[in-house]
Amino acid sequence: xxxxxxxxxxxxxxxxxxxxxxxxxxxxxxxxxxxxxxxxxxxxxxxxxxxxxxxxxxxxxxxxxxxxxxxxxxxxxxxxxxxxxxxxxxxxxxxxxxxxxxxxxxxxxxxxxxxxxxxxxxxxxxxxxxxxxxxxxxxxxxxxxxxxxxxxxxxxxxxxxxxxxxxxxxxxxxxxxxxxxxxxxxxxxxxxxxxxxxxxxxxxxxxxxxxxxxxxxxxxxxxxxxxxxxxxxxxxxxxxxxx
Numbered sequence: 001x002x003x004x005x006x007x008x009x010x011x012x013x014x015x016x017x018x019x020x021x022x023x024x025x026x027x028x029x030x031x032x033x034x035x036x037x038x039x040x041x042x043x044x045x046x047x048x049x050x051x052x053x054x055x056x057x058x059x060x061x062x063x064x065x066x067x068x069x070x071x072x073x074x075x076x077x078x079x080x081x082x083x084x085x086x087x088x089x090x091x092x093x094x095x096x097x098x099x100x101x102x103x104x105x106x107x108x109x110x111x112x113x114x115x116x117x118x119x120x121x122x123x124x125x126x127x128x129x130x131x132x133x134x135x136x137x138x139x140x141x142x143x144x145x146x147x148x149x150x151x152x153x154x155x156x157x158x159x160x161x162x163x164x165x166x167x168x169x170x171x172x173x174x175x176x177x178x179x180x181x182x183x184x185x186x187x188x189x190x191x192x193x194x195x196x197x198x199x200x201x202x203x204x205x206x207x208x209x210x211x212x213x214x215x216x217x218x219x220x221x222x223x224x225x226x227x228x229x230x231x232x233x234x235x236x237x238x239x240x241x242x243x
Contacts, residue, residue, distance in 0.1 A: 040139045044114075047132055048147050053087035053110040054235065056227070057144050059163040060096025060154030060184075070154055070185060074099035077152060077184075077220035082109025084228065089114065089144060092124050092131060096154045101127035114140050145170060149235045150180040150227050155188040164214075171213050172206075176238040180230045181214040182223045189216055 058078070064071050078088050078100035088104040090097035092113025101111040105127035113128035117135055124131060134140040145151070145167060153164045164183070170176045183189045193216065200206045217223040 037136060037139065040134060040136060041142070044132055044134070044139060044143050047130070048112070048143055051087065051110065051112065051130065051147070054085065054149050055087045055089050055110075055112065055147050056081055056150045056152065057089040057148040058096065058100040058152045058154065059091075059144075059156065059160050060100075060152075061156035061160060062091070062093040062095040062097060063157070064095035064099070064155070066099075070096065070188075071099045073184060073220045074154055075103040077223060078103025078105075078109070078111070079107050080220055080224050082107045084224065086149075087112060089148060091116065091140075091144075092128060094123060094125060096156065098125035098127065101125055105129065114143055116140055141166065145176060145238050148179060148238060150182065150230070152182045152184055152223060154184045161192075168213060170238075172210055175240070175243070177236045177240055178213070179236065179238055180227050182226060183214055183216040184218070184220070184223055186216055186218050 058074065060070070060074060064074075074096045080103075081088055082104040087110030088100050089112045090100050092101075092115035097113075101113065102125070103109075104111045109129075111127055111129050113124060113131045115124045115131060115133045116137065117133070132143070134143075141163070144163065151167050153160060153167075164181075167181055171178050171181065183193075196206065197211060201208065201211065215226055217226060
């Protein structure tokens with residue numbers, strides 16, 4: 001074992017040595033933060049409402065290198081979506097996000113980057129026809145889902161898993177209308193799906209019907225065929241106006 005448990009703490013960084021704002025100051029800051037949150041919602045809603053192209057959200061790792069097969073598949077997917085009249089929404093960063101937007105951008109497609117301020121990793125890619133910038137993750141996540149007619153999830157880390165499971169939960173609980181949730185890469189996802197279909201289902205934490213809420217494919221072309229089949233008789237946005 002390389003480090004003790006619990007880990008050693010630098011006494012200089014212990015909370016007791018930090019100067020915290022008083023409860024009054026915190027309360028005042030929270031009040032102003034509400035206005036900043038409202039402004040970010042309003043700005044993003046107005047920006048996104050200008051887009052008339054049907055949009056597909058694509059999630060995946062910002063760390064995927066250019067020579068990775070999934071980068072190539074994401075680039076192909078972006079191009080094929082644009083060729084079929086769809087626009088692409090991503091988080092605006094590198095890796096899978098860059099690849100999908102590059103593919104769409106190079107054939108004249110609409111590409112929306114929902115960029116966010118992060119300490120590291122997030123550098124806006126050069127393939128965005130529309131760029132939005134967010135301070136808050138939760139507002140950004142609303143825009144990912146609110147304007148999507150389908151969602152593709154490529155391999156990724158904690159952020160991608162969060163985006164997949166939140167989208168899945170919103171569909172499962174009926175908080176949004178059902179749209180295609182398409183996982184790309186059987187080899188990557190098989191462990192997670194085995195856990196869902198085994199541990200979660202066997203423990204009755206999910207129902208058998210819940211396992212039908214997502215679809216898994218191995219390639220961009222396979223995913224596009226499934227999406228087009230789902231949209232063959234029309235499309236439905238995610239927003240429910242009855243709740």
